[in-house]
Every structure is written in C-alpha cells, then in structure tokens.
Amino acid sequence: MLIRPFFLLSCVTALLAGAVQAQSIVYRCPGPPVLYTDALSPKEAQAKDCRSIEGTPITVLPATRPRANPAPASAGGGEARGSADGRIDPNQQRSRDGERRRVLETELREAQERLDALQRDYAGGNAERRGDEKNYQKYLDRMAELKASIGRQEVDVQALKREISKLP
Template identity: 35%
Template sequence: MAAQAQQAVYRCGKEYTNAPREPALCEPLAPQSITVISGTRPTSAAAPAAVPRRSTPAEPGAAVASALQPRTPEVPARTPDVQQSERDAQARTILTQELDKARAQLAQLVQSYNQGEPEKWAAETRNHQKYLDRVAEMKAAIERTERDIDSLQRELTRRSVQASRRTP
C-alpha cells in the first residue's frame, strides 16, 4: 500500500512535522510515498491486553491511571494431544540415547580405571602424585557418570508414568 502525503512535511532539526513552529528554521522535504506495513494480529481467543495511554501535559495523572488498569493475560493455545505425544516420544528417544551414551562411557571409564590401579603413563613414573591425581579424577568421573545414569533413568521413568496417565 502506498499513499502520498496530504501536506508538506518539514524537518526541523531532528523533528519531522507537517506544522512547524518556526517555518523559517525548517526545511521542506520532497514529497515521498508512504508505505504502511500492517502488523500481525493475535491468534488466540483471549482479549488483547490493555495498552497504556501516554499522558500529555493536560493530563498529568493519566499515566498513573492507565498503569492501574487491569490487563488481560493472553492464554497460550494448548497443543493437541497428538503433537504432545510426538514430543514426548522424541524426548524419550533422546533420553534413551543419552542413557546409552552414558552407559558406554561408564564401561570405558571402569575398564581404564582397572579396579583402582590404571596403567601408569610415562610422565607418572617419576611423579607418583600425578598418578594418584589421575586415579582420583577417574574415580570422580565414574561416580559422576553413575549419577548421570541414575538421573536419566529417573527421568525416563517419570516420562513413562506421565505417558501412561495421558492414555485412558
């Protein structure tokens, strides 16, 4: 949509107006076409929120009064059960994959830990403390991975319970 301006438009410093206070200090702009871009409209059935009005010098208390007006919150539309069940299935798949990765990582860590006596590296033959530090880090990594596996299993169990509640 394009439309021509009805009146001349002036630039007065940083202000653009069609009624300048001092026309001698303003420069007229060449007529230009105006493009109007329509905004999007809310799709929910809820009423739009109240828009606060700006106060003018004639209405000094208008801003305070508009701030006290109640606003109607928009309620997001619920996704259909089919979409939700698809999302739940995807989440369970991702959790299962993460659980498999964590179990594989745990198996590798346990194998390299070798019941608390992993192979010594060349740099650790002269400095036994480096070896002890690495063994402690490996043990902490094993414990952390075990906790991750436990939490993933709990999350899978929780998702299975939620899915069974939805299906009658």
C-alpha cells in the same frame, strides 16, 4: 509599598525552589547492581563514589503486564500451541513424549558408554601407569580423578534413568 511584598514573595519563591532542587539531585552509584538514588546527602554520595546525574533526563518505564489469554492456535501449518483452554492435542503430546524419550535414551546410551570407558581406564583402581607418570603422586592424582569422574557419571546415568521412568 507594593514593591516590597512582591520582592519578599519572589525571595521566598527562590529559596523554596533552591530547597526543592537540592532535594531532587539524583546520584548514580557504581557497583553491581548500579544504584540510582536521590536519598543520599552530598557527603554520603562522595563517600560511596556516586556521581550526580544532574541535567540528564531520567526515563522511567512501566512494567509490562502479561496477557490474560494466549493467542488462539493457528489453523494453517506450523506447530499448534493448544486450544484456547490451554489443552494440547493428545496426538501432539504423544509425539512430544516420544521425541523426549528418544532424546533421553540417546543421552543415556552415551552416558553409559562414557561410564564404561572410565571404568575400563580405572580398572578397579589398578590401572597401569602411563609414561608421563614417573612420579607416583601423578598416578594417584589420575586415579582419584578417574574415581570422581566415575561417581559423577554414575549419578548422571541414574538421573537419566529416573527421567525416562517418569515418561508415560
């Protein structure tokens, strides 16, 4: 009599273990982004071309949390990041602003030079035809491209001027 309840208990345990195992199959589904899921049935997984990753260990890494307080500025050498309350030394900020202004002015000068060169080539839409433009349509295509390039360059110049005007 003692053998039967033990046998019955082991059968029930085996059935439950099989059910848990069937639910815990994890599938890797292709495509951007790659999807790992255990919510698919075997038929759905096959239809989506998903592969079972049975027996492969799965590692879940917790997300990193940002530090509450930044590290204090170093006293020796290098560029100081600022004080503990997040402020930057006014002299250092002036230096950064000056460098930014120099970079933007250089970019503005180069953009203005490119714009002038494009406008010279365009010649108000009356540029001379080149030797490789025996077909009039090639000439018209080049003029349209030059006109579009001039428009883009003008927008770039205006954007750089706006950025410079925002500086202190």
